[in-house]
Amino acid sequence: MINLLLFPIILPFLFATILLFFKENIKVQRLLTLFGLLISLVASLFLVAKVKADGVQAITLGSWPAPFGISMVSDMLSALLVTTTILITLFVVIYSFTAIGQERERFFYYPAILFMITGINGAFTTGDIFNMFVFFEVLLIASYLLIVLGGEKRQLRESIKYILVNVISSALFVITVAYLYSVVGTLNMADISVKIAEIGQPGIITVVAVLFLIVFGVKGSLFPLYFWLPGSYAAPPVPVLALFGALLTKVGIYAIIRTYTLFFVHDIGFTHGLLSALALLTIIAGCIGALAYFDLKQIIIYNIVIAVGVILFGAAQMNDAGLTGTVFYLIHDILIKGALFLLIGIIIYVTGTSNLRKMGGLMKTHAPLGWMYLVAAFGLAGIPPLSGFVGKLLIVQGAFEAGNVFGSMIILLSSLVVLLSVIRIFIYAFWGDPTLVVLPKTNRSTYRKMMMPAVALVVLSVLYGVGSEWLMPYMTDASNVLLQPSIYIDAVLKE
Amino acid sequence: MEFLMAIVVGILFMAAVYLILSRSLLKVILGTGLLSHGAHLLLLTMGGLGGNSPPVLADGVSVSDYADPLPQALILTAIVISFGVTAFILVLAYRSYAESKTDNMNLMKGNDEHD
Numbered sequence: 001m002i003n004l005l006l007f008p009i010i011l012p013f014l015f016a017t018i019l020l021f022f023k024e025n026i027k028v029q030r031l032l033t034l035f036g037l038l039i040s041l042v043a044s045l046f047l048v049a050k051v052k053a054d055g056v057q058a059i060t061l062g063s064w065p066a067p068f069g070i071s072m073v074s075d076m077l078s079a080l081l082v083t084t085t086i087l088i089t090l091f092v093v094i095y096s097f098t099a100i101g102q103e104r105e106r107f108f109y110y111p112a113i114l115f116m117i118t119g120i121n122g123a124f125t126t127g128d129i130f131n132m133f134v135f136f137e138v139l140l141i142a143s144y145l146l147i148v149l150g151g152e153k154r155q156l157r158e159s160i161k162y163i164l165v166n167v168i169s170s171a172l173f174v175i176t177v178a179y180l181y182s183v184v185g186t187l188n189m190a191d192i193s194v195k196i197a198e199i200g201q202p203g204i205i206t207v208v209a210v211l212f213l214i215v216f217g218v219k220g221s222l223f224p225l226y227f228w229l230p231g232s233y234a235a236p237p238v239p240v241l242a243l244f245g246a247l248l249t250k251v252g253i254y255a256i257i258r259t260y261t262l263f264f265v266h267d268i269g270f271t272h273g274l275l276s277a278l279a280l281l282t283i284i285a286g287c288i289g290a291l292a293y294f295d296l297k298q299i300i301i302y303n304i305v306i307a308v309g310v311i312l313f314g315a316a317q318m319n320d321a322g323l324t325g326t327v328f329y330l331i332h333d334i335l336i337k338g339a340l341f342l343l344i345g346i347i348i349y350v351t352g353t354s355n356l357r358k359m360g361g362l363m364k365t366h367a368p369l370g371w372m373y374l375v376a377a378f379g380l381a382g383i384p385p386l387s388g389f390v391g392k393l394l395i396v397q398g399a400f401e402a403g404n405v406f407g408s409m410i411i412l413l414s415s416l417v418v419l420l421s422v423i424r425i426f427i428y429a430f431w432g433d434p435t436l437v438v439l440p441k442t443n444r445s446t447y448r449k450m451m452m453p454a455v456a457l458v459v460l461s462v463l464y465g466v467g468s469e470w471l472m473p474y475m476t477d478a479s480n481v482l483l484q485p486s487i488y489i490d491a492v493l494k495e
Numbered sequence: 496m497e498f499l500m501a502i503v504v505g506i507l508f509m510a511a512v513y514l515i516l517s518r519s520l521l522k523v524i525l526g527t528g529l530l531s532h533g534a535h536l537l538l539l540t541m542g543g544l545g546g547n548s549p550p551v552l553a554d555g556v557s558v559s560d561y562a563d564p565l566p567q568a569l570i571l572t573a574i575v576i577s578f579g580v581t582a583f584i585l586v587l588a589y590r591s592y593a594e595s596k597t598d599n600m601n602l603m604k605g606n607d608e609h610d
Contacts, residue, residue, distance in 0.1 A: 130572075134572060134576070137580075141579065141583070148587065151590065156590060156591040156594055156595070157595065157604075159587065160520070160584070160587060160591060160603070163580070163583070163584050164515070164523065164527070164584075167527045168515065168530065170576075170577075171533075171534045171577075174534040174537075174573050175538075177538075177569070178534070178540075178541040181538075181541060181542065181565075182541035182542070182543070
C-alpha cells in the first residue's frame with residue numbers, strides 16, 4: 001500500500017468526476033458524495049496510523065528518483081490536516097442536504113465541493129513547490145464556483161473581488177517560484193531545503209521568503225492582506241461559508257508553516273521576526289473587527305482572522321512548545337470554526353436575519369441550540385476542558401520560552417476579546433424577552449436535521465479537548481518534523 | 496538578453512498594476528492578462544535564456560545546447576490555468592454587467608442594508 005497517501009486526493013477527485021454525469025439526480029449526488037467522503041475518511045485514518053507507525057511517508061510519482069519527479073509527502077501534520085479536512089467536509093455536506101436548497105444542488109454543488117477537497121488535500125500532501133501552485137489553483141477554481149453559485153447580486157459583486165485578489169496572488173506565486181528556481185534550480189521541496197542550506201540563505205533567498213509570505217498571506221489573510229476576506233466570505237450561503245472559513249485560510253497557513261520550517265531557517269531573526277510581528281498585528285486587527293460588528297457572520301469571520309494570527313505567532317517561535325501548540329490549535333480551529341458557522345447558520349435560519357439587534361429570547365424556544373452554541377463559544381475562547389485550551393497554552397508557553405512576553409500578553413488578551421465577541425452573540429440572540437421578536441415560520445424537522453451535524457461537530461470538538469492527552473503523541477510527531485527538517489528531507493531523498 | 500527581458504517584464508508588470516487599479520472592470524481584466532504574460536515571461540527568463548536548440552532529442556546536438564525544458568513545462572501549465580480563470584472571470588463580468596448594469600468598480604459596493 002505504498003500509494004496510501006494518494007487516496008485522500010484521488011478518491012474525492014474520482015467521485016467528483018463520476019458526479020458530473022448525474023447532474024439532475026439529486027439523490028444520487030447526495031449518496032455518492034457521502035459515500036466518497038466516508039471511504040476517503042477511512043483511507044485518511046489508515047494514513048494517520050501508517051505515518052504514526054512508520055514515520056514520514058513519501059513517494060515520487062512515476063518512480064522517478066526523488067528530485068526529478070513530483071514527490072508526494074505525508075508527514076504527521078499533513079496526515080492530520082487531511083483527515084480533519086475530510087471530516088469537516090463530511091459534516092458540512094450532511095448539513096447542506098437541508099440547508100443549501102435544490103436549485104444549487106442541481107448545478108454541480110457537490111462536485112465543486114469534492115474538487116475543492118481534492119485541491120486542499122493535494123496542497124497539504126505535495127512535496128513539490130510548483131505542484132503546490134497547481135493544487136492551489138484546483139481548490140481556488142472550485143471555490144470560485146462555490147462562491148458565485150446561485151448568482152445573487154451580492155455574490156456576483158463579491159466573487160469578482162475574491163477572484164481578482166486570488167488571480168493576482170497566483171501570479172505572484174508563479175513569479176516567486178520563478179525567482180526561487182533561478183537561485184536553487186530545483187522545485188522539489190526537500191531538495192530546495194538542501195540547496196538553501198548549502199548556500200546558507202543569502203539575501204535573495206530572504207527576499208523570496210518575504211515574497212512567499214505575501215503570496216500565502218493573501219490566501220491565509222495575514223494582517224495587511226486580509227482586506228478581501230470579510231466581504232467575500234459573507235456573500236455565499238452558510239454551508240459554503242463554513243467550508244471556506246474552516247479550510248481555505250488554513251491552506252495558506254499550512255504553506256507558510258511548511259516553507260518557514262523547511263526552507264527559510266537560516267536567518268530566523270529577520271524572517272520569523274517579521275512573521276510574528278505580522279501575526280500580532282493580525283490578531284489586533286481581527287479583535288477590532290470582531291468587536292465592531294452587530295452581524296453574526298462578520299463576528300465569526302473576524303474570529304477567523306484572529307485565529308490565523310494566533311496560529312502563525314505560534315509557528316514563528318520555532319521551538320518545541322510553540323510548534324506543538326500550533327498544530328494543536330490549527331486542527332482545533334478547523335473543527336470549531338466549522339461548528340460555529342453551522343450553528344450560526346441555524347440561528348440565521350430560525351430568526352430570519354443575521355442582525356443581532358433584531359433577535360432575542362431564543363433560549364425559550366430553542367434551548368438545545370443555545371447550549372450547543374455556548375459550548376462552542378467557550379471552546380473557541382479556550383476555556384480549560386474544551387478544545388482551544390491546550391493549543392493556546394502551548395503557544396503562550398513557547399512564546400515565553402522564546403522571550404516574547406509582549407506577544408504572549410496579546411495572545412492572552414485576544415482570548416478575552418474572542419470570548420466577549422461570541423458571548424455578545426449569545427446574550428443578544430438567546431437572552432431577552434422572546435415576545436418582542438417575531439420569529440418567521442420555520443419547519444421544525446428542518447431545524448432538527450440541521451442540528452444533527454452541528455451537534456456532532458461540537459461533541460467532536462469537546463472530545464478533542466478532553467482527549468488531548470491521548471492526541472499528544474500525534475502532535476509531537478508533527479512538530480518534530482517541523483523542528484527537524486532533516487527527517488522530512490531524509491524521507492524524500494532516501495538512498 | 497536576460498537584462499532586456501527583465502526590463503520588458505517590468506514594463507508589463509507596471510502596465511498590469513496601472514490597469515488593475517483602474518475603475519472599469521474590463522480594464523482590470525486586461526490588467527490580469529498582462530500580469531500573467533509578465534509572470535510567464537519571467538518564468539522563461541529566470542530559467543535561463545541559454546541553449547539554442549529546442550528541448551527535443553535530436554542527433555548531433557550536445558546536451559549543453561538544449562534549452563531548459565522545465566520552465567517551458569511550468570509555463571505551459573500556468574498558461575492553461577490562467578486561461579481557465581480568465582474565461583471564468585470574463586463570463587462573470589458579463590453576468591455582473593447584465594445584473595447590476597455597471598462596469599464601474601467604484602459603484603459595485605453595498606452591504607446588508609442595501610442588497
